[in-house]
Amino acid sequence: MSNILAFAETRGGELRRAGLEAVAAARVIADAKGGQVHAVLFGTAGISKHAAALGAHGADVVFVVEHAGFTHNNPEAVSATLADKVKGGYAGVVLAASATGKDVAPRVAAKLGVPMASDVTSLTVSGNGITCTHPGYTGKVIQTVTLTANPAVVSVRPGAFLPKENAKAGAVETLAPSGDPSASRVKVTETAAGNTAKLDLGEAPVIISGGRGLKEAANFKLVEDLAAAFGNAAVGATRAVTDDGWRPHSDQIGQTGRLVSPDLYVACGISGAIQHLAGMRTSKTIVAINKDKDAPIFKIADYGIVGDVLTILPVLTEAVKKAKA
Amino acid sequence: MKIAVCLKRVPDMDVKFKIAPSGKSVDETGLKFDMSDFDGYAVEAAIQITEKLNAGEVTVISLGGDVVQETLRKAMSMGAHRAVQLKYDGTSVDSYAVATALAAELKDGGYDLVMFGRMSIDTAHGATGAIVAELLGLPCVTAISKLEFDGRTAKMRRELEGAYELVECALPAVVTIDEGIARPRYPSLKGIMAAKKKPLDVKPAQLPAERLSLDAMALPPERAAGKIIGEGPDAVPELVRLLKEEAKVL
Ligand SMILES: Cc1cc2nc3c(=O)[nH]c(=O)nc-3n(C[C@H](O)[C@H](O)[C@H](O)COP(=O)(O)OP(=O)(O)OC[C@H]3O[C@@H](n4cnc5c(N)ncnc54)[C@H](O)[C@@H]3O)c2cc1C
Numbered sequence: 195m196s197n198i199l200a201f202a203e204t205r206g207g208e209l210r211r212a213g214l215e216a217v218a219a220a221r222v223i224a225d226a227k228g229g230q231v232h233a234v235l236f237g238t239a240g241i242s243k244h245a246a247a248l249g250a251h252g253a254d255v256v257f258v259v260e261h262a263g264f265t266h267n268n269p270e271a272v273s274a275t276l277a278d279k280v281k282g283g284y285a286g287v288v289l290a291a292s293a294t295g296k297d298v299a300p301r302v303a304a305k306l307g308v309p310m311a312s313d314v315t316s317l318t319v320s321g322n323g324i325t326c327t328h329p330g331y332t333g334k335v336i337q338t339v340t341l342t343a344n345p346a347v348v349s350v351r352p353g354a355f356l357p358k359e360n361a362k363a364g365a366v367e368t369l370a371p372s373g374d375p376s377a378s379r380v381k382v383t384e385t386a387a388g389n390t391a392k393l394d395l396g397e398a399p400v401i402i403s404g405g406r407g408l409k410e411a412a413n414f415k416l417v418e419d420l421a422a423a424f425g426n427a428a429v430g431a432t433r434a435v436t437d438d439g440w441r442p443h444s445d446q447i448g449q450t451g452r453l454v455s456p457d458l459y460v461a462c463g464i465s466g467a468i469q470h471l472a473g474m475r476t477s478k479t480i481v482a483i484n485k486d487k488d489a490p491i492f493k494i495a496d497y498g499i500v501g502d503v504l505t506i507l508p509v510l511t512e513a514v515k516k517a518k519a
Numbered sequence: 520m521k522i523a524v525c526l527k528r529v530p531d532m533d534v535k536f537k538i539a540p541s542g543k544s545v546d547e548t549g550l551k552f553d554m555s556d557f558d559g560y561a562v563e564a565a566i567q568i569t570e571k572l573n574a575g576e577v578t579v580i581s582l583g584g585d586v587v588q589e590t591l592r593k594a595m596s597m598g599a600h601r602a603v604q605l606k607y608d609g610t611s612v613d614s615y616a617v618a619t620a621l622a623a624e625l626k627d628g629g630y631d632l633v634m635f636g637r638m639s640i641d642t643a644h645g646a647t648g649a650i651v652a653e654l655l656g657l658p659c660v661t662a663i664s665k666l667e668f669d670g671r672t673a674k675m676r677r678e679l680e681g682a683y684e685l686v687e688c689a690l691p692a693v694v695t696i697d698e699g700i701a702r703p704r705y706p707s708l709k710g711i712m713a714a715k716k717k718p719l720d721v722k723p724a725q726l727p728a729e730r731l732s733l734d735a736m737a738l739p740p741e742r743a744a745g746k747i748i749g750e751g752p753d754a755v756p757e758l759v760r761l762l763k764e765e766a767k768v769l
Pocket of ligand 1: 468
C-alpha cells in the first residue's frame with residue numbers, strides 16, 4: 195500500500211491551516227510512491243463542511259469522524275482512530291507539528307509500534323524509507339533521519355509545506371471512531387483563547403514581536419496596531435516579556451517557546467539573545483528596531499533601524515497601512 | 520506521591536556547534552552539558568509537589584553512559600530523592616527505542632506521576648513521554664504549563680498556539696512539561712553535599728533495534744549579514760520600500 199493518511203486538524207469547529215499543511219506534506223510522499231492521500235477530519239456534527247477544502251487542497255478521500263466527544267481536543271480517541279485506520283493499509287501518517295499534532299503523533303507511533311520523526315522541514319522518499327530533515331539543537335543543527343519502518347509517522351513544521359489548490363474534488367466518506375470518544379481518560383474541559391490576535395503564530399506569514407524595549411505592557415498596543423496594519427500578522431514576544439506577564443506564555447518565541455518561520459519577522463525592542471534567535475532565525479526576512487546599534491539582533495536582521503521603538507512603530511504602522519491601501 | 524522524572528543530558532546550546540568527522544553527531548570537544556531545559560522544569564515541578572505535600576518521593580531517571588550520573592546528581596542536589604541510570608553506551612535518536620527502555624524501568628515502579636520535558640532540545644522530537652504513556656497504558660497530557668491536584672485527579676493547563684486548554688485526568692498519569700510551570704532552582708551547597716549520599720542505581724538498558732536512522736547532521740546555511748538602513752522614524756520610508764521591492768513581503 196502506498197497511500198498516506200493525513201490528520202486534518204481543527205479547533206473550535208474550524209479547519210486549521212495545519213490540516214492543509216499535513217495534506218500538502220502527505221502529497222509529497224504519496225506522489226513519490228504513486229499513492230493517494232486520505233485525510234481524516236474529526237469534529238462534532240457539521241464538521242464535514244470542511245471536507246471540500248481538504249479535497250481542493252490535495253486529499254483524494256476525506257474521512258469524516260463526527261462525534262460529540264470531539265468538541266475539544268481528544269488525543270486518545272483521535273490517535274486510536276488514526277492508528278486503526280492506518281492498520282487497514284497505509285504507508286504512513288502525516289500530522290502538523292502543532293501542539294495538537296505533536297501530542298497525537300507519538301501516540302499513533304506507539305500504537306503502531308513504529309518510530310516517528312517530528313517537526314520535519316523536508317521529505318524525500320527512497321528505496322529504504324522516508325528521509326526527513328528536521329532542525330535540532332535549537333535550530334543550530336539540521337538532522338537528516340530515515341524512517342525505515344512501515345508505516346511511518348511524521349509531523350511537519352508549520353510553514354514548511356505550503357497548501358496547494360488542485361482542481362480535483364476529494365471523495366467524502368464517514369468513518370466511525372475507535373472506541374467511545376466520550377470515554378477518554380484525558381478530558382479537555384475548556385479551550386480558551388490565550389491572546390486577542392486573530393492569527394496564531396504557527397499560521398501567520400508575518401509576525402510582529404515585542405521585547406522589553408517596549409517598556410510596559412500597554413505599549414504592546416503599538417505592536418498590535420502594526421500587526422493589524424499588515425492584516426496577515428500575529429503577535430509574538432520574548433521571554434522577558436512573558437515572564438513579566440505582559441503577554442501570555444503561548445506568545446513566547448524561542449528555545450523554550452514557539453519555533454516559527456514566517457515570511458517576515460519584525461523584532462521590536464528585542465535584544466536578540468541566543469535563546470530568542472533559536473525560535474525565529476529561520477524566518478525568511480527579519481527586521482529589527484532597537485535603540486542600541488550594537489544589539490545582537492542586528493547581526494541576523496536583514497534590515498535594521500536604530501532608534502526608539504515607541505516613536506518608530508506608529509510611523510511604520512501608518513506607512514504599512516498606506517502601502518496596503 | 521511517588522513521582523518519576525525522566526531527564527536527558529544535552530550540550531549547552533549557547534555555542535556555535537561543529538559537526539564531528541563522522542558527519543552524524545556534533546563535535547563534543549569543549550562543550551558543557553546540563554539537563555535539557557524542559558527536563559529542568561519537570562524536575563523543579565516534581566520537587567515542588569513533594570515539598571508542598573510534605574510527602575512523597577522524586578526519582579530521576581536517565582538513559583545513557585556514565586556521564587549522565589553527573590546530571591542525575593544535579594537533579595538530586597536540587598532535591599530529587601533518588602536516581603536511576605539506565606546504562607546505555609550508544610546513542611539513539613529513535614524515541615520509540617528509548618521509550619521502550621524507559622517504560623521497562625517505570626512499569627513496576629508504582630509511580631503516581633511520570634514526568635518528562637515536552638521535548639529534549641538536542642534531538643527535539645518531543646515524542647518520548649507520550650510513547651512511554653502508551654507503552655504503560657497510562658493517560659498522558661503533553662506540554663502542560665500548570666499542574667494541580669484534586670485528590671487523585673490532576674488538573675492541568677496545556678498550551679496551544681494562541682490558546683490554551685484546561686485538562687483533567689486521573690492518576691497514575693504521564694505528563695510532559697512546558698515552560699512556565701516552574702523555574703529550576705540553583706542547587707545549594709547543602710543540596711550538593713546531600714546529593715552525594717543519595718542512592719543512584721545503575722541498571723543495564725535494553726533497547727529494541729532502531730528503525731529511525733540518523734544519516735547526517737549539518738549546520739544550517741548562514742544568514743547573509745544584514746544592514747542598518749537608518750535611524751529613527753526617518754528610516755521608515757526606506758524600510759517600506761525594501762519590504763516591497765526587495766523582500767516582497769508587502
Ligand atoms: C534556558 C533559557 C531559555 C530561554 N528561552 C527563551 C525563549 O524561548 N525566548 C526568549 O525570547 N528568551 C528566552 N530566554 C531569555 C533570553 O536569554 C533573554 O533574556 C530574552 O530573550 C531577552 O528579552 P528582550 O530582548 O525582550 O529583553 P532585553 O534583553 O532586556 O532587551 C531589550 C532590548 O530592547 C532595547 N530597547 C530598550 N528600550 C528601547 C526603546 N525605547 N526602543 C528600542 N529599543 C529599546 C534594548 O537596547 C535591548 O536590546 C531564555 C533564557 C534561558 C536561560
